[in-house]
Amino acid sequence: MFDPAQHSHRRLNLLTGEWLLVSPHRALRPWQGQQEKTEPAQRPAHDPTCYLCPGNVRAGGQQNPDYAGTFVFDNDFAALLPDVPAGGLNVDGLLRAEAETGVGRVICFSPRHDLTLPEMSPAAIRGVIDVWVDEYQALGARPDINYVQIFENKGAIMGCSNPHPHGQIWAQRSLPMEPAKESTQQAAYFREHGRSLLADYLATELREQQRIVLENEHWVALVPFWAVWPFETLLLPRRHVTDIAQLTDAEKDAFADALRRLTTRYDNLFELSFPYSAGLHQRPTDGQPHEGWHLHMHFYPPLLRSATVRKFMVGYEMLGNPQRDITPEWAAGRLRGLSETHYKLG
Template sequence: MMNAFDLTEHPHRRYNPLTGEWILVSPHRAKRPWQGQQEAIPRPVSVPHDPECYLCRGNERSNGATNPDYTDTFVFENDFGALNQSVPEGGFGEGGLLLAEAERGICKVICFSPRHDLTLADMEVADIRKVVDVWREEYAALGALDFIRYVQIFENKGAMMGCSNPHPHGQVWAQSSVPVEPARETVMQEAYFAKNGRSLLSDYLEIELKDRKRIVAENEHFALLVPFWAVWPFETMVVSKRHFGNILQMDEAECDAFADITKTITAAYDQLFGISFPYSSGIHQTPTDGKEYPGWHFHMHYYPPLLRSATVKKFMVGYELMGNPQRDITPEVSAGRLRALVVNREVVF
């Protein structure tokens, strides 16, 4: 006779209500031996200014422009942006199956600090707040342009995540359509709100704050958690406790709290395996197409690739590419490990 189903032991699927997709969870596989690829441990950046760095203050960039002698943040249009404003309108279509559309946009780079050796995890909360202010400014300015429908704010940290320059920085891509992931979240959140009169993430966060198994940390205005449906081993999500749609709708206290929770998660990541932890992160918020989105609930995703140590990463291959995402370590275990670093004050502020 089979034992009763146990989330901590038995293979199962979990549903992501933000996207309508499923993930396979295989807890027993966390015990398997690893003889696969081992990543090199990244060397810490130790100099506050690198004369060869394209992003350090006063240095010349690859296009010949010279960076100003900035003291806080520095924003400029990406010299090699994936999008640009000069694309003519038009498209291509054949047989209803071959479709292409022109896409206009603007790509910007945000240097978080003039210090070459300070990531968000190393910065003071007051300085991270300045980064939050820049995110707000860019969302407002770019979103106000008549051809911009979505503003994606994100960061790729570390060479493992494809970051081409070690100077701590993030990016903003603003474009004339809503990208796939935010578009999926728009459909699911608006449908939930229309049916229930409350935001999907408000109701989800209520469950998580009561259960607490996947809560990593919280402050007055934000909760940091490992989603029930997390794909990446130590994936986390920051969710606002108040229901609002975008970063411009934060008050001053919420801006401070957002900077604080950003420090908490990035510092905890660095403590987990004792390295400058790689990840991709991004803010998800309302499109800027002028429509009303009462169901949208502000949140931020962190997707780190490391699996069981600083040298073993999660690969999205085989079944993940051909079927659907799969994970071994459960979200509850991941949350517990991260939470212990915060609770036991191993996170250095």
């Protein structure tokens, strides 16, 4: 009899319509051997050489204010610019390019150089969420912006060039590929059923209780059934809201609580500051209702067994489709069993 915990199989990603291969027989006993820990030296609360710390000078001579909470500014090296000339390229319909405009913003989560999200208070994290709301609304109201991507890269192996706690916003004219796939899937489901795809999916996950990591009154963190990365998670509001601006104060407080608890579990997994790329996916800002959209946050961490063992997308995954060895159910159980007291305080 087929057993998904033992036999190779494919799983469908409801949000993208894409498949991945799961091969649990390759890692029936994945937790073997010494778990190496690689922690950098303790960082100071203020680093005079850090271009994100309060009062310090950034590129081009801009000086940061002596901020006490969050601090937001235009990225000094933004990948998207608002003043790109219109135009493009089309050769035989085969070589195509088009100008893309947008804005890049940086959000410093805290004036403290030595903190990360799990080490911040719920009130301080709530301050970050409030900034996300303000930026989503302000950038999304611009006629030249149709999508606002809020994200955080944490850790040097995720391309983060500065350990100061911060995230980014890339807001642009066109809809990027990943949100575009999710928009198509969610819209189709809503047209057919009149309900949110992710609301129905969450109801199934809550009934099964196999992949839930943590819950509070308004949010649920889980390892999605179709997870690609070893300890990938999806953070979902219980209520169907299309964007972060629709959250109530209670839901924002609960969001801060869930973020702190989830990222603390990540750090406790290998007892180190856990790297990941994380970001919000929400309704495009093109003026359309997008009723099927359901706000959610993805966490994509690369570590598999320790600080030095990580997952790479190579070979079959680059040429065929994504593949994983440990099952999402196993990963959820591992995360669920971790303490919510940060290992530095234990």
